[in-house]
Amino acid sequence: MAADTTRLAPRSPSLREVHGEWTVFAPLDTTDLHHEALCTISQVQLDEETRKRLLVIELRPRKGRVTGSLLLPSGLMHEPGVVLQFEESEPALIRQFQTESPNGALIDLVFDEALTVLLMSSRRLHVMATAETGEEVNFSISLNGFASALARARHHQDCLHSTKKDRFLP
Numbered sequence: 001m002a003a004d005t006t007r008l009a010p011r012s013p014s015l016r017e018v019h020g021e022w023t024v025f026a027p028l029d030t031t032d033l034h035h036e037a038l039c040t041i042s043q044v045q046l047d048e049e050t051r052k053r054l055l056v057i058e059l060r061p062r063k064g065r066v067t068g069s070l071l072l073p074s075g076l077m078h079e080p081g082v083v084l085q086f087e088e089s090e091p092a093l094i095r096q097f098q099t100e101s102p103n104g105a106l107i108d109l110v111f112d113e114a115l116t117v118l119l120m121s122s123r124r125l126h127v128m129a130t131a132e133t134g135e136e137v138n139f140s141i142s143l144n145g146f147a148s149a150l151a152r153a154r155h156h157q158d159c160l161h162s163t164k165k166d167r168f169l170p
Contacts, residue, residue, distance in 0.1 A: 017152060020145015026156040039153040040068070043141060055127075055139055059109065061154045066116050070107040070127070074100065076137065077130045082107055086122040120147040 015026040019041075026039040042058040059068035072082070081096040093115075099106045111119060119125065120143075127139040 019149035022149035
């Protein structure tokens with residue numbers, strides 16, 4: 001599946017592509033061999049009325065899994081954490097808050113191979129939390145474009161690593 005949009009700034013050190021609701025960021029400069037270049041895919045959601053950030057999810061492809069973080073608004077109860085659910089019929093996952101800052105509450109995410117397949121085949125990732133007021137708060141993350149964004153990030157990551165390896169060959 002082709003990207004909806006590709007934007008390259010002149011002499012840009014990174015690539016930015018939009019795949020549905022997801023954006024791929026990939027470094028193009030491989031001159032710094034001591035720094036591991038990481039491709040990321042992310043989604044930012046804004047409140048329609050206030051235009052303030054509601055959530056940010058940023059994920060990185062790894063061998064056989066996807067890791068990253070989810071930033072939710074401040075004011076959520078840390079216990080019992082957040083519940084992640086792909087579809088109503090799928091089992092729910094509980095993830096704990098890692099830290100709270102003025103920017104919001106941060107949750108580390110790790111999706112193994114089976115969960116990554118669910119991410120690629122589901123329409124939405126539902127995130128359920130509890131506000132400090134006791135009310136349930138629900139967020140819905142569109143997975144439109146996730147599979148193609150992940151494939152592109154993995155491909156670019158592989159290309160970067162093979163370029164780095166080639167520099168060390170005689």
